[in-house]
């Protein structure tokens with residue numbers, strides 16, 4: 138057991154650091170809470186990812202034939218750690234890198250891989266994930282957006298919602314219903330859709346924290362060539378599971394903190410504790426201690442999962458526990474951070490405009506919903522890890538159009 | 543990075559599981575509440591070598607790491623074994639410079655206990671009830687001596703708790719404050735390891751029952767309120783294992799991280815084990831509230847352990863103080 142870099146890892150880390158140093162002038166910098174918005178700083182975000190890609194630091198474990206580096210998951214994790222150390226904000230194409238790209242690699246045609254993957258890595262194209270709809274979020278397979286075959290094309294009509302980054306995206310992976318007469322999971326088909334195609338309308342939605350991280354997307358007679366299908370018609374659910382499996386690993390899978398790192402909380406507490414009266418200090422230390430413990434428990438559990446991956450194992454359903462526990466820990470960290478602000482805790486930002494803690498507090502509820510709600514993750518863990526029986530369901534067998542949705 | 547047990551540690555855990563499964567049980571813990579012996583007992587633990595895992599080879603021990611001991615302790619915890627390996631871990635640290643006493647610890651010829659609090663009237667201390675020789679901190683000095691033990695009515699009889707007044711004492715080492723603190727941290731980690739094993743078993747028992755028991759025409763584990771309660775308990779156990787491994791590893795491999803890691807593991811163990819034990823009872827309904835059922839034996843262990851060697855509040859405070867002072871690994 139050890140947590141240190143072996144010689145190859147140390148060498149790789151030094152390599153990454155040197156590259157980040159060398160390109161520092163071309164990269165965006167800003168830590169958690171500095172709320173850099175990809176929509177308002179789109180050009181800088183795209184440039185940042187392109188510079189990193191040209192330095193060979195994006196898509197590290199992807200095969201070389203797809204523009205990757207043919208490297209290891211360990212190298213990717215090291216690069217990720219060094220990005221956060223250098224305070225590089227979340228990459229603009231994080232959905233593309235984490236979810237869409239792996240889905241194209243697993244199910245796309247050679248032609249699609251050729252056209253899309255290298256550009257995705259460089260953020261020449263930004264991608265989004267068009268799954269959720271007004272009537273189907275947790276119950277994704279209940280979606281209603283239709284795709285109907287017409288010659289060499291499919292014609293898409295319907296609406297997606299909560300689509301992160303759609304307002305800047307060039308492409309999306311789009312899950313549609315192609316056969317309403319089959320049971321809900323069996324009549325789905327996945328496509329790559331051009332977000333600039335005629336009939337695609339994107340409307341930003343304002344989130345509770347004030348920003349516009351996600352959107353609603355309307356499809357009115359949008360034509361998608363059959364060559365843009367991912368997987369066979371009717372196989373969309375299986376394709377979507379690839380995406381969702383990668384999503385679980387991307388969020389909270391490998392020992393990176395969800396929300397503000399505990400080191401930041403510790404530094405904040407060091408600044409703020411002395412200003413509190415002795416009794417309040419005792420209470421504040423309890424809150425800080427609890428947050429640190431929960432956060433470290435999640436971080437070290439991530440290291441265990443990561444060890445499995447680095448030894449060639451596959452992420453199992455237990456990866457869902459990382460997001461569930463990480464979100465809970467993130468809430469404790471954000472809450473302790475806000476409370477330490479004293480009077481400023483009831484304002485949206487401190488007098489000097491710093492809203493790190495308030496911003497993180499307002500961001501946490503979304504994390505408990507995005508990528509599988511806390512409740513859905515508990516169902517997955519209970520059924521797939523603990524082997525508890527599922528709830529009886531009436532919606533799985535009859536035709537979707539038959540009303541058992 | 544390689545955050546996993548090695549092959550030897552896995553083998554040791556499997557061996558310990560076999561040993562403890564054959565020599566201790568919740569049934570024995572129940573019998574102990576009515577005056578029966580604590581199983582497997584001091585002699586059996588000495589004979590199989592568990593009391594000397596972290597004692598130096600020169601003193602007749604195995605010279606192993608705290609992690610080696612923790613993986614064994616976890617298996618003892620699963621079946622509520624006693625006496626606790628906490629004392630073995632703690633006394634091994636305290637006696638590192640006293641090989642002739644360490645040898646008596648390792649071969650089991652003397653039953654040691656380590657006293658918390660003043661030596662002329664200690665706090666309730668683990669396995670003091672059955673011990674013959676006591677280690678304590680007296681005005682900053684490490685002392686050893688015989689004493690009189692007074693036990694209250696046990697909540698968990700496997701813990702052997704008693705308050706002790708030393709009747710004689712000999713100084714082993716002056717200025718032993720730092721050594722004492724490190725020994726207590728090692729003890730906290732081993733207690734957390736026993737709690738991990740017990741909490742893990744409690745969750746397994748709850749899950750097994752939830753698959754079997756029917757209500758309203760289906761297994762109760764299919765109801766979300768039951769399922770989610772068990773999931774939360776399981777997630778806690780899984781995360782506790784990570785903190786515990788880290789803390790036990792740090793004892794030997796990263797001494798700078800050890801104090802924070804040990805307190806984190808102990809604080810988290812208190813919460814996780816209590817939740818697992820409460821869940822075990824609740825999932826069982828009425829049968830879970832009976833004397834004959836094993837659930838309350840896990841619950842008793844949880845209710846006692848959470849307060850031993852520093853409660854959750856003390857250890858959370860320690861974690862916060864150390865974190866604020868810059869002790870987090872960068």
Ligand SMILES: Cc1cc2nc3c(=O)[nH]c(=O)nc-3n(C[C@H](O)[C@H](O)[C@H](O)COP(=O)(O)OP(=O)(O)OC[C@H]3O[C@@H](n4cnc5c(N)ncnc54)[C@H](O)[C@@H]3O)c2cc1C
Nearest residue numbers: 266267268269273274275299300301503506507508510512
């Ligand atoms: C910040 C953010 C970003 C997002 N980004 C994207 C994106 O890029 N692409 C995309 O496709 N989607 C995205 N989503 C949507 C997200 O995947 C859905 O919101 C989520 O799956 C929940 O679906 P819903 O909103 O329809 O809520 P519902 O499914 O209606 O859930 C409402 C409540 O019911 C509970 N519930 C539902 N079913 C069950 C069940 N079986 N058991 C127990 N409880 C249940 C839920 O836990 C929740 O509390 C994003 C969401 C957020 C908040």
